[in-house]
Every structure is written in structure tokens, then in C-alpha cells.
Amino acid sequence: MRLHRLEITAFGPFATRQQIDFDTLSAAGLFLLHGPTGAGKTSVLDAVCYALYGAVPGDRQGPGTSLRSDHAPAGTCTEVCLDLTAGGRRLEITRRPAQPRPKKKGTGVTTEKAQSRLREYDAARGEWTALSRSHQEIGDEIAQLVGMSRDQFCQVVLLPQGEFARFLRADAEARGKLLGRLFDTRRFALVEARLAELRRAAEQQVRDGDERLLALAHRMGQAAGNAAGAWPAPTHRPGDPGLADAVLQWAAVARADARESLAVAASARSAARTRQSAARHELDAERELAALQRRHDDAVRRAGELAERRPATERARARLEQARRAELVGPALRLREDAEREHDSADAAARRVRAALPAALADTGAERLSELEHELRQELGGLDAARRAELRSAGIARELGELDRQSRDDDVILRDAEGWLADWDTVRRSLQDRIEAAQEAATRAEHLAGRLEPARRRVTAARDRDRLAIRADAVEHDRRSAGERAGAAREQWLDLKERRLLGIAAELAAGLAPGEPCAVCGATEHPAPARPGQAHVDRAAEDAAYEEYAAADRARAEAERELAVLRGAFTAAREAARESAPEVPGDGGGRRASSSVSEPGVPSSSVSEPGVPSSFVSEPGVPSPSVPEPGVPSSFVSEPGVPSPSVSEPGVPSPSVPSPSAAPDDLRGGEAADGAGEPTGPGARGTQAPAGGAAEVRRDPAAAPDPTAVGGSPRAVAVAEHSGGGTADAAPADPALTALEEVVARLEREHRQAHALAAGTHDAREALDRAEREHGERLAARHEAERRAVARTSRREALESEQTVLDAEVARAVGGSGTVADRTALLERRIALLHEAAEAVRAADTAARRLKEADDRLSDAAFRAGYGTPADAATALLDDAGQRDLQRRLDAWQAEEAAVADRLAEPGPRAAAAGPPARPEAALRVFDAAESALRDAVSALDSARERCAELDRLSRLAAAEARRLGPLRDDYERVARLAGLTAGTSADNERRMRLESYVLAGRLEQVAAAATVRLRRMSAGRYTLVHSDARSGGKRSGLGLHVVDAWTGRERDTATLSGGETFFVSLALALGLADVVTDEAGGARLDTLFIDEGFGSLDDQTLDEVLDVLDSLRERDRSVGIVSHVADLRRRIPARLEVVKERDGSAVRLRSSPVGG
Template identity: 30%
Template sequence: MKLHHLRLTGIGPFAGTIDIDLAALGASGMFLLEGPTGSGKSTIVDAIVYALYGHVAGSATSGDRIRSQFAAPTEPSVVDLVFETGSGIYRVRRRPEFQRAKKRGTGTTKEQAKAVLWRIGSPQLIPAVIADTAGGGADVQALATRIDEVGREIQRAVGLTREQFTQTVLLPQNEFARFLRAGTGERQQVLQRVFGTEIYADVEKQLEEMRKTAKRQVDAATGTLGRALARYVEATGVDEEHATALQEAAAALRLEPLATLADEHLEAAAARAQEAHGHAETAAAAEQAARTAADATDAARKRIDRRRELDTLAARLETERPAIDSARTALRRDEAARPVVALLQRRDRASTQAGEAIEQLAQQASTTREEHPELVDLLGPAAHAAAADQQLAAAADEATSAAGALADLVALETALPTRGKELADRREALTASATALETLIQQAAARPAEREQLVADRARERTAAAALGDARLAQRTAEEQRRAATAAVAQKKAVDTAKDRASRTLATAKDFAETEAELRRRRFAGIAAELAVDLADGEACPVCGALEHPDRADQSEDAVSPEQVEEAEQRRKTAESEQAGAEQAHALAAQELTRLQDAAGELTAEAAEQAVTAATQNLRTARDAEAKAAELDATITRHDEESARLDRRREQDALAVERERTALTGLEQTLEADHAKVTEARGEHESLAARRRGHLATARAATGLREALRRRTEAEQRAAELATEAEQALATADLAPETQAGATGEDDLSADGPARTTDEQARAAVLEEDERHRLARLLETRTVEESRLSDGLAEEGIAGTTASDEARERADAARTAATEKLTAARAAAREAADLAARRGAVAERGREARAALATASAQVETVSAEAGVVVRVADLATGRSADGERVQLSTYVLMWRLDAVVQAANARLALFSGSDLELLRDTGRRGARKTGLDLLVMDRRTDQVRVPETLSGGETFFVSLALALGLADIVTGEAGGVRMETLFIDEGFGSLDPETLETVVREIGRLAEHGRTIGIVSHVGDMKAQIAEQIHVRRGADERSHVTITA
């Protein structure tokens, strides 16, 4: 990953916009970010992390420091970063949330944080993108516009989390030594977070849950086995002795003996069931034979009853035969007479209708003669009906044509009064429109003076609103002075507290210095006795060289050991360090108090509050004037629009009045001409409508006579036709009454054939509906009973059956004997079947219970085997196993990762310390428990193993730096080989002596030789002479920071 360009606006102590070309600064491989403490160096580092991840770099740093306290309330803060990874070139812009002034009214409102990410198509576009002249298109593509989307896309592009990034690319202030000196728990959290090994802890939890689940499954399977065995004992009826044996086998989980015992009992039950089933089948066969014999005797008895029933039916049918023959004859005559009678009825109705038509024509002629006698004279005799019809049609057509010719004139005559009324109404409306037009002209003439007054009011408000800018500045200045004055009160207390602490720490440091001096004096006084302790005869004295030591010095009781002197020295150094820190804290607090007092303009908090109140009132007055001026702008615009609308309306109304006058003149002339035309056409008649009604009445009268004439002619023709058809039907009907042969034996026939049927004979042959239906049902019943008789005689065994009383008695005796045998056989079969069912049910329940027992046994066996594996793996992963070192899986993985980090760190530490120091992973005990994640330092100068807390300030720095660089190497390798071409180091180089500082800088420079760009954040003056490219950060008199670049 490579950083190209950073732009900050309103960030931290930087009030304005600063641009940092990181690509140009990194041309030589290394640059220095320098400036006094508190000037804003670390803010630049934080801004880079904030641009990428939305949070600052340091874990202990608040994200609130991103937005500048010098930024105006309405101005946003922006971080803009252009960077490059293996997947492309990107630009990200983030804006933190802030409180801005409301657009309407007073007070503030929250402006939400925003983020946008673009992909840049080629490196050549980077200058244009930085200058905001690249525009859009395919070469500059917006990838995400929401904060969560931007976060996901950057994570995908960079390949590192924020925690990994701050351990590999940006090494924040105060984070180096923290990892070196961290406790086991804190170091474990850092390693777990950086390497993403939370999954192994999750695996431990999952395996522990699986262990508990396996235990529950074994318990559940064992319980299921016990319940299955209880059901088996109950189902098979096992005796108490064998039930006890089964339960003991199940309790001991001896599954094979349990299965053998259960199978033996089940086989015995199955054999008993099979035996009972054989007995039941034999009894069922005997029952079936008895049932067959009983059915045969019952069938013989039923055939005798059936033959007796059929003989009775045949006798009744023979008795009813004469009545049936008479019914058939009556129905035949009815069928033949019905069409003849219907024709006679139509003939009679037609004759009646013809008479009615003649009467109606006479009545129509009598009525018409009063008004139109000429039409009645056209009728003439009946023989000339066709000619009369033609003459009446001609008269009706002539009258209709005359009425049609008058239709338009009648409509014109009818509309004349309405048209006269409408013309008068329009004349009256025209007068009102002319009056309204005059009023509109007067209103338009008064509007210019009204506009001049509005313009004057607007000019007055604009003059008052011109002071708005100054009022805003004054209000903002007053707010800043009030904040500074309020903070100065609290800061004064902090200065006093820091001063007291500096005095106390100075006294403490003096006391520890005097104690150290006294111990050194006493140790020097007893040094001879200390040397004499190790003297031995024959060995040279380290002072005089003598081999004999006759008069050795003795140690006094208050002798001082080297360890006591070293401990006193360490306490003195610690106290001096605390005193120096307290002095620096007091100086910084006093400096901050001076800054706040200057920022407050020497105002007290009360005076500053009054100034804010006055400035706020002035600002409110200016804003009100601005709002009123804007409102008057809108009022003048509306006034002008209304004036234009009135002018347009005046012109339109004047044109409409003139057009209406012209139109009314034309309408009056047309109305007079129509009056003359109607008068001429009316003539002697009352009106044209009355004249037209007369023509229409003549046409209706002619049409009515014509219709009556047509109906009479048609009725006479229909009556004649039906009379002829009726005469022919009667001549061929042959419906004369049938007579029985007389004493002479002759039929009632004339010499010329059958006699002609009369109207009365035909009507007499037709039956009433109820009688006809009764005779038809009688014949249908006869047919059904004859079919029933023939079908019954055709049934099997009926024809040869004798229906005598003796035969019935013999059949009854045989049926009684067969029924008694069947009852006995049925009872025996039921008893055998019940026994077989009971034993079969016992065997079936035994088989079901045995299957359930087998399933439960298999489940116990399977679950026990699986649970054993789970428990063994869980014990290994959670460190409970008796095998191995009892190390948890998550700790083991981190130990493996830490070994790799230590190995990579030692490669750099050998260069920093001249191979004097080497990092070790502590595999023994640090404190009370074994961890495997503690660090030790091997000091090759003394061949002693030291804890990190004993390192000096310089040693701590370069050991921590080596550890951080080693961690960065391993993390980038673990992140899929992510190449980090830019590295920032923000740490205290001031703790190094000049020689070590030169060595460390030289080693860092070697990192740059391999294509990396190294940015060093420091305020150490010696660094400026060693690094050419520099970013200078300085605070101005107004407390705002500024940036200059040397490249």
C-alpha cells in the first residue's frame, strides 16, 4: 500500500486547508514530520487512519480531536486521502459529524458524518483528481457513498483491519512500548485482534458445548434404553426373575447378553401364538361348513314362499282382463279425437274474430266521418278493399309530407320568445361588464405609487442587514472569548494543583538523593570488608596482590550492599523523573493559562458572558433585517406580477366588451328577420304549430282506417280457410259410437261406408285429463305386473317348486336343525380366534418392543462412541487433557504467532543494539501461572535474562521498534502478502543517545532502500540534520497550527 496525497480542512489544530504530497516527500525513501509538542504532528497520522477507517490511530485517543476547535460552526471538516493498493488507486473523503447553525431560527443542529470512495483509472489522473478537475466518467468511478459501504470497500482494497493497519503502517504514539510491556491478558488481546485468531477461541467454546451436548446425548440414550426395556418386559409378560436379568444387563450396558435374553423370550411368545393360530383356523373351517348347510335350507324355504306369491298374482291378473281391454279402447278414441276437436276450436275462434273486425271497421268509420268524411267515402264495398287501401295510403302520405314541410318553421316560431329574452339578458350583462372595466382601469392607475413605497421599505431593511457579516464575526469572537474565559478559571486551578505537585516531587527527589549519597558513603567506608569476603589463602588480593591475608577487615552490622545502592539510585531516578514531569506539567499548564487569558481578551467570565449577550442581540437584529428585506423582495415581485396581471385583464376585458356589442347588433337584426318569416307562413291560422297538427291528424285518421280495413279482410280469409279444414277432418275421423251386434248380428254400417262424424261425437270422444291419466296409469301398472310374473317364474328353481303346506313344514324342520349346528360351530370358532388374537397381540407387541429395544441399544452404542471422540478432542483444545502441556488451542496458536514475531524482531534488534539484546518468549512462569505469551530480554553483555520493565528508556525504544517492525512483517505476510510501501513511526526518539539514534535512523533508512517510504514523527532536533525531506508543523500566535514542507 502506498499513500499519495493528504488534504485536511478544519482538522485538529489546523483551521484552514493543508495539502501534503506524500509521494513527493517519499521520493528519497524517508521524511521527517517534526514540530513542537502539541503542535499537531500526531493529528496528521490520526487523519490518515480516520480517512481509511473512520477512527483515529491511537487506541487511547478520542475521535473528537479530528474536528478542529477553530472551525466555524457552519463549516465542515474534511479529510481527503489518495492511496494505492494492489487492486487500484483510490480517493476517499470523510467528513466527521458537527453541530452547525440552523438555517432557520436560532440554535444548532447535527450534521451527520459522510464518506465517499472513488476508484481512479490511472496514475496520470492523480494530479487532476487532487485539483478536483478530473470530473466523472469511467476513469474516476464512485464506488461507495455510505459510511458502511466505504468501510467494506477499503477493507477489501487494503486487506487489513484498523488494528492491523496501526501495527503495520502507522505506529502511533505511546503504542510501541505498550505491546512490549503489556501484561499477558492485554498482549493476548492484541495478538488475537491483529492476527484474527478469535476463531480458535470460538472453536474452544464450540468444543466445550459439544462436550456438554455429548454428555446429554449419552444420558438421553441411556434413559431411552431403560424405557424401551420396561416396555419390552411389560409387552412380553416376562417373569420377575428374567426381568431382573434383563435390567442388570441394561444397567451395565452389556448389550449383547441383553439382546440374547430378549430374543429368547420373544421366540417363545411367537411359538405360542403360532399354535393358537392353527387351532383358530380349524374352528373357522367347521363354522363355514355349518353356515353353508344352514344357507341351503333357508334358500329352499324362501323358494316355496316365492312360488305361492307368484300364483296369487297370476289369478288376479286374469280377473282384471275385461276392464283393461275397455281402458285401451277409450284411450285409442281419445287420441284420434283430440286433433279434430282442436281444429274445430280454431275454426270457431276465427269466425268470432272476423265478426269483431267488421264491427271495429264500422266504429272507426263512424268516428272518422265527423272530421274527415272524405276519407270514409274512400272505403266503398268489401269487394273493393284493395283499391280503398291504396287510396287511404295516398291520403296519409300527402298529409304527412305537408306536416314535415312545416317542422322547421314551427321550431323557429317556438324559439322566438326565448331568443328575445336571451338578447335582453346579454344587453344587461354588457352594461355590467363595461362598469367593471372602468373600475379595473382606476385600480391599475394607483399601483405605481404603492410600488414606490415598497421599494423604499426594502432599501431601509437592506441597510440594516448590511451589518450581518460584522455581527456574525463579533458574535463568534465573543463566543470564543467566553469559552476561553470560562476555561481560564478551571485552568487557574489546574496551574495551582500542578505547582503544588511540582513542589512535593522536588522535595521527594531531594530526600531520595540524600539517601543515595549516604548509602554510597557507607558502602565506600566498608568496601575493604566487602572485598575481604571473597579472599582465600593462596589467591592474590585484588588491591595489594598479596597471597596471604592475615588481617582481613570485618563487615559492620550496617554494611551497605551494591543492591541497596542500586535500589536507592533507581528510586532517586524515578523521583527525579516524576519531578521533571511535574515541572513540565506545571509549565504546560501555565502556558495554557496564558493562552486562554490572551484568547479571552483579558475579559472576566462575567464580562465575556455580557459581550456574548450583546453580540447575539446585534446578530439577531441583523438577521431579522435580512429576513425582512428578503420578504420585501418577494412582496415587490408579487406586486409587479399582480400589476402585469391587471394590465392583461384590462386589455382582455376591453376587447371582450367591444366584441359583445358587435355580436348583439347582429343578433337583433337576425331576430327581426325571423319574426317576419314566421308571420308570413302562419297566414290565417292561429299558429304554425296548429296548422301542422291538422295535417298530422289527417294522416293518423287515414292510417287508422287503413289498419281496420286490413284486419277485417285478413279475419274473413282466416275464418273461411279453417271452416274448410274442419269439414274435411270430420269427414275422415271415424269417431261414431261403436255398437254391439244386434239380434240380427249386423254391424251399424251404411251402404256407402262409415257414417260422417259430427261435432258432438268428436267432442264426446275426448276424455277429461284426470280420466285419461287414470287409464294410462292403469295400463302401465298392468304391464309392470305382467313383467314381474314372467320374471318370477323364470327365477332359478321356481318353476319346479311345489308350494303345498306339507312342503313348507318339511323345509322349516330342516332349517331349524341346520341353525342349531351353526350356532355351536360359531361359538367354538370365536373362542379359538380370541385365544389366537391374544397370543398374537402379545407376540406383536413383543416384536415392536424388541425393535425399539434394538434401536435404543444401537443408539447407546453409537452415541457413546461419538461422545468419546468429542470429549477427547475437547479436552485437548481446552487444555484439560492429561496428555501434553495442558495449553489451550487459542493460546497455542498465539504462542506460534508470537514466536514468528520474536524471530522477525530479533533480526532488526541485532542491528539496533549491536547484538547486545535479544527477545525471548517466556515458556516458564511470570507470576503465579504458566502462560506462554510473556516476553523476556536476553542481555548478551551480562548473559542475564531481563524483564522488559528493567530496560532503560533508549533500550525500551529500539526494542519496542524492532518488535513493532517484526510484528508488521508477520501481519503483512499473514494478510496474503500485502505490501506496505508507506510506514509512519510516531514515537519518542528523544530517549536515544546520539550514537544509538544514528544507528536506528540508519537501519530505518535501510527499510526505505527496499522500496518503502518511511515517515518519522519526532521533535528531536538532531533528526533534522539526518533527514532532508521534512514536514514542519508550527503553532501561530492565534494557537492555530500551520504546515510547511521541505522536499
């Protein structure tokens, strides 16, 4: 990999674009990168690392840090561009980190995302070709071509200052971390972790199996019940080797005991079953004897009861025979009862009807009543015509009433229509005027809306401009104070540093110990060590002063950055406030407010914006004729050291500034001009007329002066007073801004009014449409009402004539007895009464005849049945239910008598009754006891069987678990041995060396061998680096590093080296490490190397030897860059890249000739 060109913009301490030509530097093979402390030498290396990997070295990429230069202007983007050759390909990498930038619209800042770009040079076509803009793709491509990670690159190519010195003195753990990052031994660490994980997993599986075995043993103890206490349970814990055998042996003992208990329970159940069978047989015999004795006693009792019931049974038999003879009279008796009921009902109805007849007809027969009914019906038929005439007359009366109601309704309609139509012309004109007014308002609202938004923007911009100017005062004051504090802190730090350097001998002497070599001269005797004086300054005081200076300098830089942001925001607000003035409404139509008002003969461009100093927006160092804004110091708008524009001297022409009353007077002048002769109406514009050789601007009465102009601005007066030497506590409010705000408020008010009025256009049109429709409906309603009135007059005359004829006909039919309806109702009532009376008399006569015939039939039937009178037969008569009841009782008595006789004749009950009484209760008690004993024996046998079955099942499970656990335990023991061996904890690992440490030890041995080649040249063959895997202090071994001193022949730890020795040993170690890492990365060629600091601790001879070794690295066209601020190196190395520290940011300078001194 070879670097060709590096471009840095706004990165670290570099504010502007810096370009480094590595081809020119590399031509000499060895070049120097030098400059004062803090100038940015290491930042050049950071830029190379950032271009390749998108990040700076890890110890400088902390949280909250920013790659952007605090000196860079707000509009300059931070960017790094690197041109290099890697893997035989010419590439260009451009990267931009995430950074703030001013917003393109509005004020404030926004964060821009990080960007990357990769291009490749096509030599055939002679142009660059874009490859990718993806961070991921570019990172993968660079990692593949370079063959190293970022950590490896920072250790191999950018040999860091102090890193390998710490590596020499570090313990094995710290060395392992660094080597692990460089050689990527993560796979070996992963093997260790994987084996440990497998060991834990196998151990957990074994423990789980043991816990399952213990759980099965516990369940077997529960299944064994009380018998489990006869033998001890296994006391092993999960993981114990003999746990499985103990559980299986304990299960065998439990099964044997359970089977013995099962045999005992089976014998007990057989004996109990025999006793229960004998008891049941005895109980059955006693129960049978008791049943026979009860059967005989029951038969004797029933025979006595039958004897007592015999007389009643004979009486019931006689009553049944009488009832059966009386059944022959039953039909005649029932016929006579029906005839009697019918006669009584018909006679009562006849008496009731006769009572309603007149006295003359009370005894009239049925035939006469029918004749009278016929006569009345004939008379009723003669009234039908009169009834129809009467109904028609009533209908005519109702129709005449309806005509009267319609007449009244039409009168109301006519009056309403006449009243409404009388005002039609006025209503139509009013609605049309409303529509025209709404349309005009819509046009005006649209016009006002187009002028309102620009006015609002200008008001907002003017407010932001004034606010930013006020904020600028505070920030400028903070910047000045921070600068003063930083200067004072820097002077204090430099003073303390100089005092410490004067007393450095005493500080070095404080670290001397008898017998130990001096870090300066190497002597082991210290006859007169220096003593610190009263004004001695130690390193802690110097560091505290430096920290105080750094904090103050950061505060100053932050204030300058905030001031730069304010400049950008102020510029945007000023430009927005300078937009063309809005048209304002007035009596004479919309006009545009004048953008500036100037005195005759003075160009408007020479007048600055009110409240805005021109130096605020101009480039630093460029004088401006404008008057600075009061309250904003000139140092805020120009760079330090650049003179601010001076105010006008007496006698020098300067922009005239009118008094605060100028703007109102100008406005009043505009009003007079408008009222004098300017046309009114929408769209009228202001006109200009020459007067006295100067142009006069005419304005609308509501127009406001331009906030960006000086004319008419009291703030400008304050500016002028401030420029002339006057002082003020605060700038007065800007009347131009106030006037513009009033214009905006008036525009908004008139726009709302016009918009509200225009919103009624649709409603006005609809109202006119509704009114026109109603006008047509009113005309039609009036015409229809007049037509109906004519028709009603003709109809009324015809109805009245017809009603007169009908009334005469009705009067003739009814005479003087009311209406036809009354006469008809009277006749209908009389006809109904006569008809009912005739029918009732006929029914009564028929019922009397039927009753007499029934009496004759009943007397004849009673005589034939053997009864003297019909009453006797009726008394003896029973219904079917009564006869069935008597017959059932007789049949039951006969059946009971036969059954009792049969039971008394049975031999068994008779023999049982002759013997002793039965005792079933005692036999039942004996049987219950035997049954309970059998149940207990069966339950015990079932429990024993279940116990045996459960123990057999659990034993099988335990045996299966033990068989499954055997291979798992073997795997665990094998994995545990491997894990312990790779982790360095096993007894087989004598050196307690982890696998990763073992691999790193091999790499470290290669590094020591490669470093020794150069170390022997640097130390004139005195020192050799060797790797040691010996243990120290009980720690693990493998990453020890010793140096062999050829002068003494002894091997000692690298921590005993002096300062200069430590440097060239660490340098040799770094170069050797670079060679080994390069080989590890696939032999990628590294044509450019950087070595950062450390040369100041070498004497001249050692420095020459070190430089010779570095110069030898130029073999095969390799270049080496030394980063140092040691002055002696500038004389020895002709090709130099100097980093110059300036107030506004660092810069790089290419030097090609040595500089003396």
C-alpha cells in the same frame, strides 16, 4: 521508505499552512522535534500516519473526534500532503478528511466528503503524474509499497511514547495482543478457531447420531408395547462411548421376544380357525332344516287361502266373458255418443244466435239469412269512397293544426332574434374591450414577476443579516466569557502544578517501602523521607484542574468557531441584501428603488449599511470608516488585540445621517415630482434633475429606501447614537426593511391581480368567438323563419279548398246518420250476425241427421250381440284396462294353485315337517363366539407380525446409524485432540501454550535478541533481554520477558526496572521490534524513524550512550527523529524542528544551530 516533505493545513493545532522539509532535517541523520506540551509535536506524526493510511493512530482516532483545527478560518480546508520515496518510487499523497464548509448558495454549512489523491514523480519528464483518487486504490498501493499495516507502521516507524514501557510491564495476554497486531498471526488464531469449530461440529455430529440412536431405541420400545417392560432399556446419554452397543444389544433382545410372541399367536389362530369351521357347518345344517320346515308350512297356508278365493274367481271369469261379447256393440255405441254430443252443441249455438236476431227473423231458415247478408254487403261496398274522403278531410285538419303550431314557433324565433341582434354592437365592443384589458394585464403580470423575485431575495437577505447580527452579540458574549473562564482555569492549573512540583519530594517519598530501591537515587534505605505540607497538592487535584482548564479552552474554541461561521454567513447575507433595488409599481409605472441616499457632497461609499458594522466584514486589523452596528461589539468583527475603528470626532467630516422622517419626506417629494409632470404608463422611469448643485433622486410613490443604505434608516440613527456614546436596550426595527417588505407585499398583490385578470384572455376570446357564431346563427334563423311563413300561407289556402269539397261528399253519403265510420260499423255488425246465424242453423240440421243414423246402427249391433236393448250391452261393456285386470287375476290364481300343489308334493319339506323343530339361534350363538375368537387370534397374529417387522426395520436403522457413527466418532476424537493441543487445554500440551502464543513466542525471542544488541550498548554491557516461556500463577506460558543483570548474574522481571532503565530497555525493545517487523514485512527499507518522548528520565551518561545508539541508526543513510521537550537535547542535537504554540494556532520552525540555556 524516506520522507521528503510534509505540508499540513488546518490540521490539529495548526490553523494555517505549515511545511516541513525532511530532506533538510535528515541531512544530519539525527534531528529533534521539540516544543512545549500541547503544541502539536505528536500531531506532526499523526499527519504522516494520516497521509499514508487515511487515519491517525488508533488511540487518537476516537468517535466524535475531528482532525480539523479549531483555529482554522471557515474557508480554509483541512489537508495533509506527504512527499516520500517508497519501493524506489517518488510519490505524493494528498488527503482531505470529511469536514464542514460554508454552503456555496444560501446560508449555513454543509459537510464535504473526504478526498484523496496520489501522484508519482516522473524523473524522465520532470513532472508529477496523477495515479488515482480512490481511497481503496491508494490504500492498497501504499500498503504494498511500505509493506506494513497502519498498526505496524505506528509501532515500527512512529515509536510511541510510553507504549513499550507498558509492554515491558504487561502480562502475557496484553503482549500477545500487541505482537499479534504487529506480526499478523491471525492465520494461527484462525487455525485455532477452525480446529475448535471442527471439534464442535464433530462433537455435534456424534451427539446428533447418539440422539438418533436413542430415538430409535425409544421407537423400538413403543413398537414392543407392553412387552418392553420385560427387559431394561439402555440408560446411556448422548456422547457416552458404549451407547451404540447397548442400543444394538437391547434391539436383539426385543426382536427375540417378538418372534416368540409371533409363534404363540400363530398357534392360537390355527385352533380358533378349526373351532370356527365346525360351528359354521352346524349353523348351516340348522338353517337348512328351518328353511324346509318354513317352506312346507307356507305351502299349507297358501292352499287354504286358494280354497277361500275360488267362488270370487269363478264370478270374475263369467264377468270377463260378458264383457268380451259386449265389445261387438262398442263401436256403434261410441258413434252414437259422438253424434249426440255434436247435435247438442249445434242446437245450443243455433238457439243463441237466433236470440240475437230481430223477432221477424227468429224462425227464418239458413237460405233466407244468406240472402239478407248478401244485400247488406252490397250496401257496405257503396260507402268506401265516402270513407276515404272522410279520412283525407281529417288529415287536412291535422296538417292545418301543424301549420298553426309552426307559425307560432317561428313568431317566437323572430322575436328572440330581433331582440338579440338589437344589442349585438354593444356586446361585441364589450368583449373586445375585455380581450384588450386581459392582454394588458398579462404584459403587466410578466413585468411584475420579473421584479418580484429580486425583491423577495433582498427581504430574506436583510432579515438573515439582522438575525445574524443579533446572534453575533450572544456568541461574542459567550466567547468572551469562555475566554475569561479558560484564562482563570489555566492560571489555577498552573498554580496547582507549581505547588505540586514544589512538594514532589513528599509525593515520591509516599511510595517508598523499606528495602525497596528509591525511584530517584536507587538507595534501599530511607532515613528521612520528606513529609507533605499543609498546602500540598497531589496529582489528582492537578489533573482535575487541568481537565477543568481543557474543558474551558474547548468551550472557548467552540465559541470562536461558531463566531467564524457567523461571519461567513453574515457576509453572504450582506452581499445578498446589497443587490440592486427592485423596481416597484406605482401610478407612474415601474421604477427602481434607490440603493442609497446621501447628503450632498458626501460620497455614498462612506456610508455603512444600516445595522451592519463594516468591521464585521473587513479583515481583522484593517480600519474602516463605517459606523459599527448597534448591539454588535467591535470585538466580534475583529481579532483580539486589533483596534476597532473609532467614531468621528467633533469637527471631522463624517457621513451624514438623516432623521427618521427623512425617508418618508423623500418619498413624499417623489410623489410630488411624479404628480407634477412625469409621464404615466407602463415602463415609465424616474428621472434626475439638477437642483441646487446636488442630484435629486425621484422615486415612485411605492418605492422603498434601500435597506443597505443609511439614508432614511432609523436604524442608522440608532447606530449613530450608539457611536456617539448613547446607549439603547435594543436596536429599533429597520424602517427601510419594513418599507421594502411593504413593497414586496404590494408587488405580490398587484401581480396576483394582474395574473388573475390575464388568465381571462382565452375565455374572453372564446366568448367573442361564441358571440360571433351566435350572431350568424341568429341571422340565418330569422331568414329561415321568414321563408317558412311565406310557404305556409300558400299551403294553408290549398288545404282549406280541398277540405270543403271532401266535406260535401261525405255529407251526401251518410245523410243525417252521423259519420261514414258510424254507418260502416253498423252495417259490418249486421252482416256478421246474419252470417253467424245462417251457419249455426245449417250445423244444427246436419247434427240432427247424424244422430238419427247413429241410433239405427246401435240397435242393430245390440241385437246381433245377444242383448235385448242397447242399454244392456252398454252395462256389460268393460274397457281394455278392466278386461286386462280380470284376466291377470284369473291367471295369477291358476298359477298359485299349480305352485302350491307342486310344493306340497316335494319330499324334502314333507320329511322336514315330520321331524323335530330346528334351533338355528343356538347354533348362531355358538358360531358368533367362534368367529370372535378367530378375529382376536388373527388380530394378535397381525400385531405380532407388525411388531416383528417394525423391530427388524428399526434394528436395521440402528445398525446402519451405528456403522455411520463409527467414523464420525473417530474423527471427533482426532479433531478434539488437535483442538485441545492448539488451544493449550490438552494434557499433551505441558506448557498450556496456545498455537498463536507459540508463534508469537518465537517472534518475541527474535525481538529480545535484536533488542539485546542495542541494550548492551545503552547499559554499558550490564543488561540483556531474554524470552521466558515459564508459567506464572497458573496462567498459560509463552510470552514472558526477563532482563539479566550482568552485575548480579541474576535474571529478574522487567517490571522491577527503574524509570530510566525502563526507558532505555523499552527503547532497545522498540528498535529490536522494528528490525524484526521490517524483516517480517519482506525487508522493506525504513530510512526515517521517529522516537516519541521518554528521554527526561535519563542521566547524562546514559543519555549519551542512548544517543550514540540512536546515532548509529544513521548507518546506510537512515535518519532518526526524536520527539521530546527535554531542554538538554536541544544542546546535543543541532538539527531541530520546533513547534511553536500560539493563540491562533501552532506553527513549525526549522532550527539548524543549537540554542543554549
